[in-house]
Amino acid sequence: MLDKLVEYIKNNHPDTNVDAYLDAKYIQLNNTQLKQIADALERGDLTTTPASNCGASHFIFHFGSTIILLQKNSTESNAVFTAELAWETDFLSVRSVRDKAKGFYFINFEFDDDYQVTLLETQKIIDGHVNNTEKNQKIVDKVMPVLKGFMTAISD
Numbered sequence: 495m496l497d498k499l500v501e502y503i504k505n506n507h508p509d510t511n512v513d514a515y516l517d518a519k520y521i522q523l524n525n526t527q528l529k530q531i532a533d534a535l536e537r538g539d540l541t542t543t544p545a546s547n548c549g550a551s552h553f554i555f556h557f558g559s560t561i562i563l564l565q566k567n568s569t570e571s572n573a574v575f576t577a578e579l580a581w582e583t584d585f586l587s588v589r590s591v592r593d594k595a596k597g598f599y600f601i602n603f604e605f606d607d608d609y610q611v612t613l614l615e616t617q618k619i620i621d622g623h624v625n626n627t628e629k630n631q632k633i634v635d636k637v638m639p640v641l642k643g644f645m646t647a648i649s650d
Contacts, residue, residue: 496520532640545574546574562577574605578602601616
């Protein structure tokens with residue numbers, strides 16, 4: 495899926511620095527691994543740690559049809575990580591006159607040490623699709639427990 499995403503970005507958002515994806519450590523979890531993280535959090539076996547405890551500074555977290563590029567925030571803000579979620583959709587994206595493929599829906603956000611999310615604007619939108627802040631927040635709210643559990647699991 496990462497190859498499809500990189501190709502999509504190159505073809506549909508040529509001004510984007512695709513190297514941010516190509517240079518990041520890639521981590522893909524399957525459904526069993528996701529369930530283990532969720533169960534450990536639910537049972538209290540995995541105590542959440544602050545986001546800043548996560549030793550990874552630049553990585554791609556992939557599960558299901560979702561890829562999240564995470565980068566430690568280097569600005570003066572309270573945000574510890576910035577993220578770009580790419581979710582494979584059924585919206586068709588015309589890459590050329592002859593070739594059509596699934597598109598990607600992007601949501602940019604950042605979060606602080608307590609994993610409190612702030613949505614950010616993105617320039618990567620699908621033509622004809624209205625960006626819905628409420629929908630974006632719901633999507634991010636669904637992925638954050640998994641991301642928080644994963645980041646806690648790999649923390650120092």
